[in-house]
Amino acid sequence: MDFSELKSVCGGCTIRELCLPAGLSDQEVMLLDQHMSHRQVVKKGGSLYRTGDPFKSLYAVSTGFLKTSILHEDGRAQVTGFQMAGEIVGLDAISTDQHICDAVALVDSMVCEITFDRFEELGQLMSNLQHRFNKTLSREIVREQGVMLLLGSMRAEERLAAFLGNLANRFTERKQSGSELVLPMTREDIGSYLGLKLETVSRILSRFHDLKLLEVRGRNVRILDQIGLNQLIGES
Amino acid sequence: MDFSELKSVCGGCTIRELCLPAGLSDQEVMLLDQHMSHRQVVKKGGSLYRTGDPFKSLYAVSTGFLKTSILHEDGRAQVTGFQMAGEIVGLDAISTDQHICDAVALVDSMVCEITFDRFEELGQLMSNLQHRFNKTLSREIVREQGVMLLLGSMRAEERLAAFLGNLANRFTERKQSGSELVLPMTREDIGSYLGLKLETVSRILSRFHDLKLLEVRGRNVRILDQIGLNQLIGES
């Protein structure tokens, strides 16, 4: 049996309510299921797609963790997001029918593929699905605005505190611990996302450790004082 | 006659191809027209909507210039975009049915309103319109990613050069001069958008002036050396 391609089954998916099928009736989910392509494995370090690839499908992260990053001509890269279970990857490619970022797995991951042409047809059949999808796109716009606020007007400490809080919330939504984080990305990835150098990320994590806000052991981060972290944001 | 509300007529609009009706047939545009609400005037300094307002409509800028900005609890604001003719405002509110930013007119402006409920119905009738709208949302995601790249990995000079280049392109698309810019926003607005202080914006404009890349007289900026500006981006 080839485990690299398994039929997606939204109906039985535990994170259904965090993903595209959110808010759909059982019948609607069945219809969606029929239009889903196969589930795919992306090995750690492997890429789901690369900049310039023709756009064919959206992907819902099933398990694992991805990052997306855009490359500037001169080699500079900017991580634009980290996607976990239930989150959709590839939304930016709708605009140009070409992927404008790289999507790379940070750990062994699985994604559910759905052909966008098919998805648009489905949207015509199910106004409910289309409505939800509009919200999904809008939510991504809002998320990015949050990052703009972070990059444009927060200091390094605040950025990191906000980043950790955001991760904690998303883990909690997924019934995982919101205080015992295992970061799947490198310090450099975090830095790129937050507009900081990796050394700065490392230093500030150490500082948070000293302040007894965190317990940091490499990629294992335990949040000791979420309130203290939150207070950090917006003081000064 | 009340000039504050005029019927929108996409069919005869000069910027039709830059706006929602882009790519639609004449018949489809007529149908869209029937569903458009009235055209509204927003006076300079006035706001189209404010954070927290319930979401009812999208707005297409007809003439003028708007800015959108989000407010952080502690009073910090981040300008998230400047919108000119043909561009759509309010996309972020779809996600939560509430506006999460303020939209303020930088000069006397006119906007075309379309009720989002109606628009979604129209999208069900016209797959073409829905397809285009998906692209519009995706394009906004891409635009914001560009800003993230700018904020996350460019130095002040590069940010300003990229900003001016972007404005020039958008003016050119609208058959206006791409070298004789009249900036409708303050230095503070620019700074907020670019993650810089207003003094820094002012200083760098002066520096560009000294380098003979620009001619700056207050809000009138003439681009003397677009190539030079572009070269500035990504050197360092």
Added chain:
DNA sequence: CGATTGGTTGAGCCCATTCAACGAATGTGG
């Protein structure tokens, strides 16, 4: 085992900020 990747920490530097003064333009009320 050496090579590579990822992470931490230190010292010095520099770019953007902060604080401040000043000028120009615009608007307002007497």
Added chain:
DNA sequence: CCACATTCGTTGAATGGGCTCAACCAATCG
């Protein structure tokens, strides 16, 4: 109409937060 306040923009001097450069350690991999 002028006096005054306010907003907007420019420029200078000093400061500092995050960067650069560098050394070092731990873990992983071939």
